[in-house]
């Protein structure tokens with residue numbers, strides 16, 4: 001594979017009908033993703049959902065059972081890892097302990113036959129990019145976790161790969177470092193224009209960093225889209241529950257027309273706009289009404305979308321107030337209100353009225369869990 | 370198009386199994402040879418007979434060598450595990466003032482070649498009349514086995530929280546009953562496997578036995594040595610087969626015991 | 633202060649034993665080591681320096697007499713060959729075992745460890761069957777037409793080297809395996825994704841990281857090989873003695889105690905010195921069942 005040093009921009013990636021089985025476990029089960037050049041994609045999902053397996057197939061450590069992977073214009077499905085020319089950052093730094101930092105960063109260039117002086121010059125340059133100029137003489141044991149991960153980053157970009165793969169690169173770091181590194185990675189992504197695929201199980205990390213997020217479960221893509229879309233309009237109940245906090249209320253659909261009429265367990269009847277329905281609904285069926293806790297407002301008796309909740313607990317958490325209550329059928333309802341709200345009239349055991357703006361209502365087919 | 374198996378792994382696999390054959394064949398080869406009819410060893414052996422086993426079991430000399438070895442190994446296992454466990458307990462729970470000396474003396478019998486110890490003991494035991502006696506063999510083998518007992522028990526004792534014993538003592542147990550009722554049961558599997566180690570080390574020990582054996586008292590390895598040196602008859606493969614079977618039985622037993630204690 | 637120390641000596645505090653009980657528990661250990669190990673070896677060393685009169689003559693004889701000097705060199709050379717052979721045979725096995733699936737690794741592991749549980753005499757005897765004139769090796773060589781008549785294999789130095797390598801191989805494989813196993817898989821993955829072909833990964837990453845294991849295995853095999861007795865005594869030629877067989881000959885046939893003691897002294901001091909120098913490399917707790 002010819003390597004064009006000038007071509008620093010990212011490559012597009014097309015993953016089609018990817019399947020990987022281990023014995024009778026289906027780790028990846030028919031995944032299609034199109035990633036455009038220079039995009040930052042996060043793979044998000046619970047443990048065992050197949051994130052690592054997809055990344056390993058991209059990197060060439062696992063050959064898929066079916067499907068193929070095209071990067072740029074080349075089908076790389078069965079190309080060995082060392083011929084793919086991708087960058088990769090691992091969870092546990094994986095700096096070679098017997099080499100100095102500079103030798104670590106120069107290693108991929110050595111493998112590509114770059115002459116020594118140029119190799120070291122470029123390695124120094126890459127270290128400077130991750131703001132570790134002058135650390136080349138040290139060994140990995142003399143660096144902090146965050147510094148080690150920055151070196152790993154430098155090592156992964158020094159040969160200017162067009163794609164950078166990262167498998168939970170920040171999960172070994174503590175919270176503050178993790179935020180620094182998130183910025184660092186964003187900055188590098190912007191500077192180099194490289195395509196990034198970033199595996200994480202931290203949803204806020206995925207939502208803040210990525211252009212698009214792919215949510216996985218049991219080896220299947222549940223939803224793929226920009227953060228905002230994922231949060232504002234989850235495509236199904238799994239994503240709705242997986243991303244952020246969500247109240248799920250079991251309702252019965254009474255009629256479907258201009259608007260959808262539903263009845264709540266607390267006895268109210270709402271005429272929800274038909275745009276709220278994510279799934280097609282029919283009169284008489286059970287459905288789930290979903291609404292984010294921070295979209296609930298206190299008061300508004302008589303509003304179009306108001307309901308009664310028996311309060312169980314009021315928790316003061318600094319910037320916000322958390323109200324926990326129940327509907328008559330036992331459904332738990334949470335509301336997050338601004339910390340400064342005046343709730344002097346409300347006590348646990350009292351019945352409160354909440355109202356919801358109509359654009360915050362989502363309706364899914366199926367019964368509540 | 371999927372890649373096929375690459376030549377590198379194939380070559381490595383072939384080489385590795387050739388080396389494994391080199392390791393295992395000399396052990397396995399003695400088994401068929403022990404059933405050969407002829408007085409001399411040949412391969413492939415001709416005929417099938419249990420004569421060599423019969424000869425081993427009916428020979429007074431072989432029996433006395435075997436029973437001496439078993440007796441010595443048994444006593445060695447007891448001495449080494451008692452002395453070794455006591456010393457380990459003292460080192461792990463004590464105040465560690467003698468640690469360096471202890472380490473050096475522990476490692477000594479492993480580092481110093483057995484031939485040196487054998488010759489030294491040969492001279493020393495002759496002057497005090499321990500040469501060729503059961504206590505002589507047991508003392509010598511205990512020294513050789515001690516390090517291994519200490520290694521296995523240290524590993525276990527290190528994992529037993531010292532405050533368990535403190536808790537037992539706060540319930541009124543004496544130091545000794547705290548050890549016997551709390552710590553010992555927890556480290557028992559390792560103490561037993563240390564004793565097993567000691568048994569095998571003693572039972573198989575050829576060098577020191579070679580020098581300490583008298584005309585009358587010979588251990589099994591010493592008898593085998595003579596037989597191999599002088600006249601290689603199929604009785605050696607027969608004994609070797611019995612020893613291999615024995616060690617497999619012991620290994621399996623130890624394995625079963627360990628998996629039982631895990632559950 | 634002193635009262636504190638004294639009370640520590642008499643009383644245990646629940647976690648720590650008192651000094652007195654520590655001493656009592658250690659007494660049998662120190663007694664037996666002193667009586668059955670330190671004293672007899674010390675006595676030999678004493679003899680080697682003092683008989684027939686206080687002298688270094690016994691040692692001078694070991695080094696200057698060409699017959700004995702050759703025994704020393706042969707012993708060293710044999711130990712070097714055995715160590716080299718063990719590395720060549722053992723490293724690939726350890727590597728294979730460290731990368732294989734669990735079931736395969738367990739099978740290889742059993743094959744490697746099984747010999748440790750069978751006596752050195754059994755293994756040496758097996759080699760003498762294999763290498764005799766009508767033995768399996770000769771029949772094999774003749775069947776494949778490599779030679780037309782049986783070779784003299786038994787009672788040669790090559791027989792000794794091969795059989796000693798066979799006996800000591802587990803002590804090479806296990807430490808190397810330990811070192812290889814502690815290299816995380818991600819290191820190989822990282823090397824591959826950074827562009828290293830398999831052989832380069834091996835050379836640049838795996839080999840350097842397994843060096844401590846190789847060093848520890850080599851030292852172990854080398855030191856043990858220097859003092860080997862049974863195998864050279866049974867498989868070697870009486871004309872080609874090694875130091876241990878020479879000691880045995882001096883004691884049992886020539887009855888020259890001062891000289892034999894000096895030989896033991898040379899061997900013991902050399903081995904101890906090496907072990908001290910490389911005590912970091914030798915991981916004693918890893919040794920299980922030796923010689």
Ligand SMILES: Nc1ncnc2c1ncn2[C@@H]1O[C@H](COP(=O)(O)OP(=O)(O)OP(=O)(O)O)[C@@H](O)[C@H]1O
Nearest residue numbers: 022025026027046047048049050051052053054201
């Ligand atoms: N080598 C393997 N052999 C057998 N099963 C495997 C193997 N690798 C992964 N699996 C299985 O495939 C499924 C997906 O695993 P994968 O590691 O891709 O999940 P993940 O999303 O990365 O999870 P995590 O967040 O825990 O890292 C799991 O059920 C896992 O048990």
Ligand SMILES: [Mg+2]
Nearest residue numbers: 051052053167
């Ligand atoms: Mg994973």
